[in-house]
Amino acid sequence: MQTIFALATARGKAGVAVIRISGPDAFDVGRKLVGDLPEAGRFVLRKVLSKAGEVLDQGLVLAFKGPASFTGEDIIELQLHGSVAVVRAVEAAIQATGMARLAEAGEFTQRALLNDTLDLTQVEGLGRLIDAETEAQRKVAQASFEGGLSENAESWRNTLIRIAALLEVSIDFVDEDVPVDVVPEVLDLLSGLMDDFNAEIVGTVVAERLRDGFEVAILGAPNAGKSTLLNALAGRDVAITSDVAGTTRDVLEARLDINGLPVTFLDTAGLRDTDDTVERIGVERAIARAMDADLRILLETDDWEPVDALEVLIDFRYAAKSDLNNGVGISGVTGAGIAGLIEDVECVLSDRMSTVRSVITERQRGGIARACDALAAAREVLEVTGELELAAEHTRDALRSLDSVIGRVDVENLLGEIFSRFCIGK
Secondary structure, eight states: OOOEEEEOSOSSSOSEEEEEEESTTHHHHHHHHHSSOOOTTOEEEEEEEOTTSOEEEEEEEEEEOTTSSSSSSOEEEEEEEOOHHHHHHHHHHHHHTTSOEEOOTTHHHHHHHHTTSSOHHHHHHHHHHHHOOSHHHHHHHHHHHTTHHHHHHHHHHHHHHHHHHHHHHHHHTTTSOOSSOOHHHHHHHHHHHHHHHHHHHHHHHHHHHHHHOEEEEEEESTTSSHHHHHHHHHTSOOSOOOSSTTOOOSOEEEEEEETTEEEEEEEOOOOOOOSOHHHHHHHHHHHHHHHHSSEEEEEEOTTOOOOHHHHTTOOEEEESOGGGTTTOSOOTTTOTTHHHHHHHHHHHHHHHHTTOOSOOSHHHHHHHHHHHHHHHHHHHHHHHTOOHHHHHHHHHHHHHHHHHHHTSSSOHHHHHHHHTTSOTTO
């Protein structure tokens, strides 16, 4: 592989900028810039020089000897002053050595995968960790980056190998007296694996919602105080409020961090029958968005007309405008009831978060789902026809699907998509 380099910190003025160099010539490039290098795992203070011997900056130099490094290759890390001019000059000096090129997006992490310092699930966890904005997102991503799914997958793989071995020995010795009927044990192992896989699949749906943010739709008749409530939740004027019914025509959003959970509250158009073409479109959008939301909150008023498509889906009902209703219910004007609303939302979403296990991406879910389908087919074959050869083939399909999840097979076509999401320098 060619030696690569990149700025690992964000571009722009900062206190510190970190430039990484990775590859077979990393140490040689480092020597051309700073002279003597520190021992692996140590750091020294050095002046960084241009090809002409001009001092570009003074900073810390760290050396990591492969394979005991992030990429599995030799790495030099320069911790410099975070000046735009310094970074530009040092990058030019590295380029001038003719021994390294600028890294592509995600190339450092891609090399970690190719050199077996990370598997594919850890790579995806790292991507999620970089993108994490809330504590819940960080915890789920960190668990994946630390190899939670990898450990589970290895256990599942061992069970699948056990199933395959039991089936194969029965096939190989079909004409001889096999002392034990293996089918009951195989069926038991299949059922246990399928239970695990189905639990993972259910949790993935919540994990995906966690990445994008949970959505909570605020519903009600026109002038029920939905926009005022959204503004109160957001702490700013997100929506226009007015005594004129039908002010809100489109879906407005406010994103909040509720005890580590990313939650987007949706202010929707007042739901009613109307001859106004634009308002009717707004009502249709409100219903569609509410049906796709994770939770639905209804602000009840005397003029509320139940919407059949939504009525059974409503999660919380609060009396609207408590400031005009003897203090009963919720009010975006006074703030009454808002703390209770947030607590209700947090309780439900936290309970859903408990279903999140180690599978956190749609790609991982797809692989686990395919493995589960293959096991279901194997179980059906054993229960209906008893054809061991066909059951063994379904088991091998499950094993291949599981291996694709952690990157052992069939991942080449995924690498471009996965690593294109990473920043350069990572």
